[in-house]
Amino acid sequence: MLRAMSGILRFSTRRGGAVLSPLTPEEEAEEDEADAGVARGGFATDEEVRAVWAKHGL
Template identity: 70%
Template sequence: MTRLLEQAVEAVRVLPDDVQDDLARMLLQLAGVEQPPYELTPEEAADIDASLAEADRGEFATDEEVRAMWAKHGL
């Protein structure tokens, strides 16, 4: 295992279990290991439907709102 991959694994170890599982699935998929499709919760499906409806209506975040969101997360 490369040093970089070891660093990544150590960084992921401290994350919550559900986040670790999500990252493991992504890594396995990138490595060519087939993964079952992700099953959305009813809440996630409703959020996606609401987002698509907003996009259909042309309701998008302003540049200012996007900058504020990035700033909130220190990016």
């Protein structure tokens, strides 16, 4: 997904805004892994999402 934008939005409090910068090799690998998970249908169920929310008091 982010790869389609050829970068990632980074927020910097020092600069007071957002900057678009290229993905690092590690981020690129994470995107590849996420894309593969989506292709396999690897999504959390509503129940799993609610459990995580509950765990963190949300």
